[in-house]
Amino acid sequence: MKTFRILAAGLAGLAFAGLAHAAGGAKHPHGPEAGWPFEGVTGQYDKASVQRGYQVYKQVCSSCHGMKLLSYRNLGEPGGPFYDPAYPNPNDNPFVKALAAENEVMNAEPNEAGEYEFRPAMPADRFRSPFPNDAAARAANGGALPPDLSVMVKARHYGADYIYSLMTGYPDFSLYEDLITEENGETIYQTVIDMSKFEKLGSYKPDHGPAYLIQPAGQYYNPYMAGDTTPNFQGDPRHRPPGGFLAMGPQLPDGRVEYTDGTEATTSQMAYDVAQFLAWAAEPKLEARKRTGLGTMVFLLILSTLLWFSYKQIWRKVEH
Numbered sequence: 001m002k003t004f005r006i007l008a009a010g011l012a013g014l015a016f017a018g019l020a021h022a023a024g025g026a027k028h029p030h031g032p033e034a035g036w037p038f039e040g041v042t043g044q045y046d047k048a049s050v051q052r053g054y055q056v057y058k059q060v061c062s063s064c065h066g067m068k069l070l071s072y073r074n075l076g077e078p079g080g081p082f083y084d085p086a087y088p089n090p091n092d093n094p095f096v097k098a099l100a101a102e103n104e105v106m107n108a109e110p111n112e113a114g115e116y117e118f119r120p121a122m123p124a125d126r127f128r129s130p131f132p133n134d135a136a137a138r139a140a141n142g143g144a145l146p147p148d149l150s151v152m153v154k155a156r157h158y159g160a161d162y163i164y165s166l167m168t169g170y171p172d173f174s175l176y177e178d179l180i181t182e183e184n185g186e187t188i189y190q191t192v193i194d195m196s197k198f199e200k201l202g203s204y205k206p207d208h209g210p211a212y213l214i215q216p217a218g219q220y221y222n223p224y225m226a227g228d229t230t231p232n233f234q235g236d237p238r239h240r241p242p243g244g245f246l247a248m249g250p251q252l253p254d255g256r257v258e259y260t261d262g263t264e265a266t267t268s269q270m271a272y273d274v275a276q277f278l279a280w281a282a283e284p285k286l287e288a289r290k291r292t293g294l295g296t297m298v299f300l301l302i303l304s305t306l307l308w309f310s311y312k313q314i315w316r317k318v319e320h
Contacts, residue, residue: 026224026227026242026243027165027223027242029157029165030165031160038276038280038287042294044290045079048261049276049277050081050273050280052261052277053273053274053276055259056257057149057274058102059256059257060256061149062130064141065148065149066129066131066146066148067127068126070126071124071126072123072124073091075096075099076095077090078288079287093123100120100125102120103120103128104120105118107119143247151282153275153279154282160276163274163278165224166222166225167267167275168267169223175197175198176192179192190217191215193212193215193221194211195211195213200223204241204242210234211235211241213232216232220250222245223242225245229243229245232245252270252274
């Protein structure tokens with residue numbers, strides 16, 4: 001009986017998994033062709049890329065997304081994108097001070113009139129939040145709550161690959177068409193995506209007749225966003241596109257940011273940089289941890305070797 005229950009539970013799990021698969025799913029994320037420099041045992045962050053990623057976050061992402069777990073001083077700590085050995089205390093780093101001062105934060109204490117005033121941020125301050133609270137954030141984003149990005153790379157499957165794929169996965173504007181219909185005397189405006197021309201779908205690309213995806217008002221299609229496109233798909237349901245809809249539209253068109261180091265700001269470059277910045281934000285001590293881990297492994301290898309030879313020397317005259 002116990003075996004039967006285990007088998008039944010297993011079959012039920014497979015059935016639910018099959019239903020989930022049938023209902024649609026996100027396309028498997030992928031990173032840049034060359035991979036990420038911070039991967040591997042000795043991987044390190046590309047500091048120039050992380051610096052550019054901060055610029056993308058500051059100029060694009062910070063208007064909706066906060067990073068409440070980070071302080072500006074973290075940018076100037078060892079391993080940070082703007083670390084300067086001349087300033088071991090990041091609070092003294094003039095460049096970090098300048099980056100912090102670009103933002104205004106509210107004083108913790110009221111003035112003599114009992115009012116809270118804004119002041120330029122200092123390195124010790126947390127990253128400025130774009131909204132005073134969640135209710136204000138939802139009100140400004142059509143009911144959607146923009147997630148905090150402090151540990152987003154750790155909070156999502158496939159980490160930096162997911163961020164990179166999501167930011168580069170939106171359909172090109174050339175694929176959008178306006179659909180105007182009449183229903184009960186009311187004119188309805190809808191946005192339709194011609195999925196047969198969506199080259200980014202790769203092997204998922206439908207090739208069995210017309211394939212149109214109706215995009216809900218205030219929502220945007222992305223093949224890497226978890227969801228179900230079946231109710232919105234006009235075409236062969238067996239070949240519905242992967243992905244789902246989210247409230248955030250395409251944010252990184254070519255040239256959206258003008259990099260201070262002269263790098264060309266293509267969509268893929270900006271996505272690469274901001275994904276690497278978010279990877280650093282989620283694990284700022286990664287390089288130190290890898291150095292410690294590598295040194296520990298080398299020490300254990302040497303210790304194991306010495307113990308082995310000591311064992312052979314001590315017990316060399318004893319039969320086993």
